[in-house]
Amino acid sequence: MLTKTYRFHSRGGVKHAYRAGKTIRRPDLSLVFCDNPKGFTRFAVVVSKKVLRSAVGRNRIRRRVYEAIRLNLSEFKQPRDYVFVIYSQRIKSLPFSELEKEIRELSKESMLQ
Numbered sequence: 729m730l731t732k733t734y735r736f737h738s739r740g741g742v743k744h745a746y747r748a749g750k751t752i753r754r755p756d757l758s759l760v761f762c763d764n765p766k767g768f769t770r771f772a773v774v775v776s777k778k779v780l781r782s783a784v785g786r787n788r789i790r791r792r793v794y795e796a797i798r799l800n801l802s803e804f805k806q807p808r809d810y811v812f813v814i815y816s817q818r819i820k821s822l823p824f825s826e827l828e829k830e831i832r833e834l835s836k837e838s839m840l841q
Contacts, residue, residue: 730794734801736772736809745772745809752837756816757793759834764807771797775814789820796824796831803835810838
């Protein structure tokens, strides 16, 4: 699990990322990111009830994405706020190696912008 220092502590930060950030969209998930003036990197994973009604399933998706982020933390070099928005419950059954690959590709795309 990603440590608490790398996660958002309130909804205000997520709202700021939505307002001021840029978005990279994929079929199953998207990444919203913006610069963080505080000088460190933070992450959030948003899974809507429309994706999966069960809280257990939503939390499982969230934990899998946080773990993929933790293992690829070195890919996120700039101090930014990152919000991963999940659109599909396919992420729940996606092989972990493919999920990590998606996370790495999104991080590389965000560095280019």
